[in-house]
Amino acid sequence: MKMAFKEMKKSKSKFLILGSIIFLVSFLTFIISGLANGLSMDNAALIKNMPSGHYYLNEDANAKYNLSKIDEGLQKDVLAEHPEATAFSIQMGFFNDAEDKQHSVAFVTSTESDLFQYVKDGEIVLDRTLEKEGVKVGDILTNNQFSGDFKVIGFVDEQKYSHAPVAFINQTNYQEMYRVMEMQTLFIPGKDVPAISGLDSFTNKGFLDTIPSYSAEQMSLNMIIWFLVIISGMLFAIFFYMMNVQKIGLYGILKAIGMKTISLFQMIWYQMIAITAVSLVISIALSQAFNLVAPEGMPFSLTMNTVLTLSAVFLVVGFIGATISGFQIKKIEPLQAIQQGEM
Template sequence: MKMAWKEMKKNKLRYTILGSIVFLISLLTFIISGLTNGLSQDNASLIKNLPDGTFYMEEEADETYSFSSLSEEQQQEITEAQPEAAFFSIQMGNFIDTSDKQRSVAYIAATNSSYYPQVNFGEVILDASLEEEGIAVGDEITNEQWDQPLTVAGFVNHEKFSHSAAAFINPDDFQALFHTDTMQIAFVADSVAQNSNEATAFKELQAFSNSEFLNTIPSYSAEQLSLNMIVIFLLVISGMLFAIFFYMINVQKLGIYGILKAIGVKTGKLFQMMWAQMFIISVISLILSALISQAFQLLAPGGMPFHLTWPATGQLSLVFIIIGFIGATLSGIQIKRVEPMQAIQQGEM
């Protein structure tokens, strides 16, 4: 470590340039990761807030929740096998507020559920993002297709679906508004499920885990895949950066390595020096980028879907260090292969 730090102080510009590049790449990765998680929450927090469990939809719905319809017999069958099962329906729609402005929302009706608020007939509970836009408790929302308005009874935090605010209504209101008398989805949490080691199978119903159900949401998987691929490419680029940088450094120092090997310095010590330099550069760059990305989260506009937790930042930082270690190690293979006299002669050329 002492030898590595001494060399870095001697060649400040060279290592500062590398550190600056690593800092920019890691900062960009943290920002994109925050946007990925933020968009994920904005797209499906209604589902992601649920505990681990099993979702059931009609098999003929072809993994499309809006096409699913659970008959009363199917609901009864599920309830008999899993008494704690919850049933809910989701329908994208809109309403007109008191200022005659149209709002897009996801209407949700749930029965036998402790995961979603229970709403009285004629009332609606909205996601808190709509409160920030001027809607207040007691306001009446309307729609040209409704016979009667709904009264805003309260707000809940972080409940969105398909990038729209959630609007929880009574099942009777849901049936009247959307002309249906069946529920679309059944949910059984693993913590309350009987025989929770394996999802209970029901005839003509398809079971989904939480992650599998998220992928049935239109645009969710494509959106997340695209952003995650960018994060992965940035991580790969950082590993290649370390490999190329240390390869060039090692080529320039072959003569020095030959002398050190000739006087008895083991190859392992040379690798440790290279790893120490990589670790120092990575840690300093990652600390700076982590602090700036967290500050960005605090200062970002309220409407920006950005969500980056410290655990997620720590995991990404660990991946950066591991990839940097691999890249630096691959570039150092030449150190192991070089012979002292050959390296000295090459360094003298």
């Protein structure tokens, strides 16, 4: 360990360059991860905040929730058999506020359940982002597809769907607005859920994938994240490979005088861990600071859990990269180094 740190101290610029690159890559990864998570919440917080369970769509909907219609009789039977279950529907739409300003929302209605905000006829509960847009409790909202008015009775946190704030309305109002009697989806919480004839079932994750654009959006961002993680591992492998090539003579002599190969590997590992740890600490601090000052409208959510998971992945990938580069140390013959001359 002493030797590893001595080398880092003596060759500061070399290790600073590597550290800076790892910092930039990890910082970028954290920011993109924050954006991916932010966009994911912006797109589907309504579903992501649900407990684990199974979602049911009718078979004819081809795994597209907006094409699904649950037969009313079947819904009645399932809800009777599973009192904790609920049926719900989501449709994109808009309302006009008291100043006739239009706001896009995702209208959500459900059967009476603890899982969704249940509101009475003519009432509406909105996501809190609309409060920031000037809507207040007691405001009267209108919609050209609805003959009556909605009275705002409250706001809820983190209820978004398809990048729009959610508006919880009563089932009869929803039926009038969208001229449909059936609900789109059934949800039964819990792990052991039944197969229901005529319906396809989806896990929470599976249901998220039925949301148009959700999986495409997340897949692109996740691919960037994993590319960055792999790039950081490759950086370690390339950096240490080049360093090792320069130090073949030194390693050979150290082997000649009796140093164990594992001690040389340990030297690389200590250096890798030190560089990664320092780079990650700076990245974490800056990304958390960015979390606090991110612009209001930017969907950004970076939890400590995500940061720590990604940090652990960085360390593992860095370890693999450094170890792969170290395999050449195993092959070094002391004799070769002695014959090479001065290092």
